Amino acid sequence: MKLLEERIMKDGRILNGNIVKVDSFLNHQLDIKFLDKLAEEIATYFKDKSINKILTIEASGIALATVASKHLDDAMVVFCKKQKTLNIGDDVYESKVESFTTKKNYTITVSKKFLSSEDNLLIIDDFLAEGNALKGLIDVSKQAGANIAGISVAIEKGFQDGGKIIREMGYDLLSLAIIDSIEDGKISFR
Amino acid sequence: MKLLEERIMKDGRILNGNIVKVDSFLNHQLDIKFLDKLAEEIATYFKDKSINKILTIEASGIALATVASKHLDDAMVVFCKKQKTLNIGDDVYESKVESFTTKKNYTITVSKKFLSSEDNLLIIDDFLAEGNALKGLIDVSKQAGANIAGISVAIEKGFQDGGKIIREMGYDLLSLAIIDSIEDGKISFR
Numbered sequence: 001m002k003l004l005e006e007r008i009m010k011d012g013r014i015l016n017g018n019i020v021k022v023d024s025f026l027n028h029q030l031d032i033k034f035l036d037k038l039a040e041e042i043a044t045y046f047k048d049k050s051i052n053k054i055l056t057i058e059a060s061g062i063a064l065a066t067v068a069s070k071h072l073d074d075a076m077v078v079f080c081k082k083q084k085t086l087n088i089g090d091d092v093y094e095s096k097v098e099s100f101t102t103k104k105n106y107t108i109t110v111s112k113k114f115l116s117s118e119d120n121l122l123i124i125d126d127f128l129a130e131g132n133a134l135k136g137l138i139d140v141s142k143q144a145g146a147n148i149a150g151i152s153v154a155i156e157k158g159f160q161d162g163g164k165i166i167r168e169m170g171y172d173l174l175s176l177a178i179i180d181s182i183e184d185g186k187i188s189f190r
Numbered sequence: 191m192k193l194l195e196e197r198i199m200k201d202g203r204i205l206n207g208n209i210v211k212v213d214s215f216l217n218h219q220l221d222i223k224f225l226d227k228l229a230e231e232i233a234t235y236f237k238d239k240s241i242n243k244i245l246t247i248e249a250s251g252i253a254l255a256t257v258a259s260k261h262l263d264d265a266m267v268v269f270c271k272k273q274k275t276l277n278i279g280d281d282v283y284e285s286k287v288e289s290f291t292t293k294k295n296y297t298i299t300v301s302k303k304f305l306s307s308e309d310n311l312l313i314i315d316d317f318l319a320e321g322n323a324l325k326g327l328i329d330v331s332k333q334a335g336a337n338i339a340g341i342s343v344a345i346e347k348g349f350q351d352g353g354k355i356i357r358e359m360g361y362d363l364l365s366l367a368i369i370d371s372i373e374d375g376k377i378s379f380r
Contacts (some may be wrong), residue, residue, distance in 0.1 A: 030252075030267040032259035042276035052332040059269065062220075066256040069222035075218040079249065114219040 001041055001176040004154065005189050008144065008177060010040035018159070018182050025161070026154060027060035027126050038176055042069030042124070042152045045174050048147040051122045053140060055115070057108060057133055058082055060126040063156060065099045078115060080108040080137060108136045110144075111186060118144030128153040128175060131162025138169070143186055144152045155179065158190050191231055191366040194344065195225065197380050198367060208349070208372050216344060217250035217316050224263030226257045228366055232314070232342045234299060235364050237338040241265055241312045245305070245331060247298060247323055248272055254344060258314060265312070268305060269297040284331035298326045300320045300334075307335035318343040318365060321352025328359070335359040345369065348380050 013021040025031040057080045065077045072144040083106065089168050099106060116130040123137050134151060143150050148171060156163045158174035160181075166173050179190040203211045215221040241262050246255035247270045255267045273296065282299040289296060297300060313327050324341060331338050346353045348364035349372075355362050368380040 020271075023301065024303070028257075028268065028271070029300055030256065030269070032267055033255055033264040035256075036260075058254060059271070062249060062252040063256045063267070066220065066222055066253045068226075069225075074223040077253070078218065079220070079221055081249070083219070111213065111218055113214070 001038070002175040003037060007118055008155070008179075008187060012187065013058055014182055014185055016188070018157070020155070020157075020179065020182065020187065026064075030063045030151040032067065032099065035064050036153055039064060039068035040071050040177060042068055042122075043175060046072070046122055046150045046152070049122070049148050050120055053078060053115075053119045053146075054079070055110075055121050055137055055146075055158050056124045057137060062125060065124045066070065068122070072122065076114075078110060080105050080110045080140060082108055092145040094144075095136040097136040105126075108133075108140065110140050112144070115140065115144035115146055119144070119146040119147050119153075121146050122149055123151040125153050126155065128156040128162045128166070129160045131160075131165045134162065134166055138166075138171075151173065152176070191227070193224075193227060194367040195311070198345070198369075198377060202377065204372055204377070206373055210345070210347075210369060210372065210377065212345065222253065222254045222257065225254050228344055229258035230256060230261050231337040232258055232312075233234060233362060236262070236312055236340045237340070239310070239312070240312055240318050243268060243305075243309045243311050243336075245270070245300075245311050245316055245327055245336075246314045247327060248309075251314055255314045256314060258312070262312065263347070266304075268300060270300045270330060272296050272298055281314070282334050283333040285326040285333075286325040288320075298323075298330065300330050303336035304325050304334055306329065309334070309336040312339055313341045315343050316345065318346040318356070318363075319350045321350075321355045324352065324356055327360070328356075340364065356377045 054065045091112045094109045150172045152174040157177045158178040158180045181188045242257045244267045279370045284299045340362045342364040346368045348368040348370045371378045
């Protein structure tokens with residue numbers, strides 16, 4: 001998606017070789033009007049899939065999932081939590097995830113009340129690198145018996161394995177921008 | 191706000207005496223169409239305040255802040271993070287917060303890039319109980335020299351001290367629903 005690639009070129013910052021920071025519009029400060037255009041693109045791609053629910057993960061996926069809801073017939077949004085809180089209760093699906101960013105393992109949980117075999121899901125997240133968070137979201141969806149109609153991320157890092165793995169699992173994955181390489185501070189898109 | 195009170199009565203569940211769970215529409219599963227109506231009410235109340243940025247905290251505040259942006263001239267949203275990640279860098283404002291829900295202390299951080307003396311803020315969160323999260327958000331805003339034009343939460347628990355404290359600090363606080371008591375499983379609103 002040209003619009004997103006241009007924004008990454010304009011506002012993205014490169015750290016430590018292969019980390020692209022897009023925190024000025026995507027995952028710390030949020031440019032909602034811009035995210036709404038990304039969401040529209042996602043919704044257009046999946047419009048014939050009868051999606052009734054959007055599944056994402058705290059915290060960075062929530063804004064994009066929220067703006068996507070309106071474009072998908074007000075689909076409910078459910079976000080997985082990254083740690084158990086006292087209140088969530090024991091009735092949860094859970095899955096272990098390794099974070100590429102922090103190198104720590106964490107457990108994602110989602111209440112069994114909000115995910116079931118009735119659901120036809122679109123999974124949304126901001127970033128796809130090794131695909132660990134998405135694998136966790138797929139895992140809890142399967143535990144619930146829900147159907148995964150599609151998966152979408154804003155930015156895929158094509159030089160890491162996540163996108164390949166998710167596509168080889170057979171999922172319809174829409175990445176709005178795929179970064180193929182970062183060399184000498186220059187970002188190349190697929 | 192009648193609409194929110196009715197929804198709490200219909201879908202809220204009471205746990206352990208004084209915890210109201212509204213996770214079916216406000217902070218785990220998200221009914222975005224409904225949140226948009228709450229956001230419209232918030233925006234109407236603060237419409238003359240020239241708000242340029244909405245400050246919230248991960249994770250539950252993000253969805254409401256996101257839908258509020260559109261109603262406030264596409265104001266940018268910034269969410270504070272609840273723990274340092276490897277990527278956020280050292281250039282952050284931070285404040286210590288005690289969680290009413292988990293009883294644990296945590297540190298909230300926000301990048302100095304996204305909060306400054308140029309900002310006229312609306313602070314948004316889902317819940318107000320003891321007011322600890324809001325006090326943290328106020329603290330980082332003050333560190334940045336930003337002006338706080340107003341504060342809004344979806345649900346205030348009026349039988350805890352947070353709302354009183356925030357109002358006595360002089361802030362214009364809009365709580366869309368104030369729960370005054372929960373007795374024998376019955377919720378009373380102010």
